[in-house]
Amino acid sequence: MRNTKKGVYTPKNLNKYIGKNLPVFRSSWELRAFISLDRNEKISKWGSENFIIPYIDRTRNNETHKYVIDLFFEIADYTKNGLPIKWLLEIKPYSQSVTPQAKRGKSTQRLLNETIIVERNKCKWESAINFCKAKGWHFGVYTEKGITKLC
Numbered sequence: 001m002r003n004t005k006k007g008v009y010t011p012k013n014l015n016k017y018i019g020k021n022l023p024v025f026r027s028s029w030e031l032r033a034f035i036s037l038d039r040n041e042k043i044s045k046w047g048s049e050n051f052i053i054p055y056i057d058r059t060r061n062n063e064t065h066k067y068v069i070d071l072f073f074e075i076a077d078y079t080k081n082g083l084p085i086k087w088l089l090e091i092k093p094y095s096q097s098v099t100p101q102a103k104r105g106k107s108t109q110r111l112l113n114e115t116i117i118v119e120r121n122k123c124k125w126e127s128a129i130n131f132c133k134a135k136g137w138h139f140g141v142y143t144e145k146g147i148t149k150l151c
Contacts, residue, residue: 023048044076055127094143
């Protein structure tokens, strides 16, 4: 199992944080995102795991499951029709966002497991895109390569 950074973040700007409990980070990337949103003057509100979106998982017999989005934030000074811009953002390793490639030394089982993870993420992201489009929001995925805006 990987050694990942985990803990509870205490926002410096509690007036911006929306959530019943303090946010829990499960990786150093999430911690960096929390700090960035908390300290950025253009962010008027932010929260962690505030939205649960149902999704159909094609990797599990088209069953409905719950997708807990990593981050919500609102940008105060970029307005659209006089309203703040709202985002949902998922934080993932890049390898979980692209179809894995067969390589020498990679077992068939590992390739299958990686493919299932990517396909499951695609199912989740399709539901998040539809949710955000219906609300006029944006959705993106943050990886070590940056933010990819999906809608």
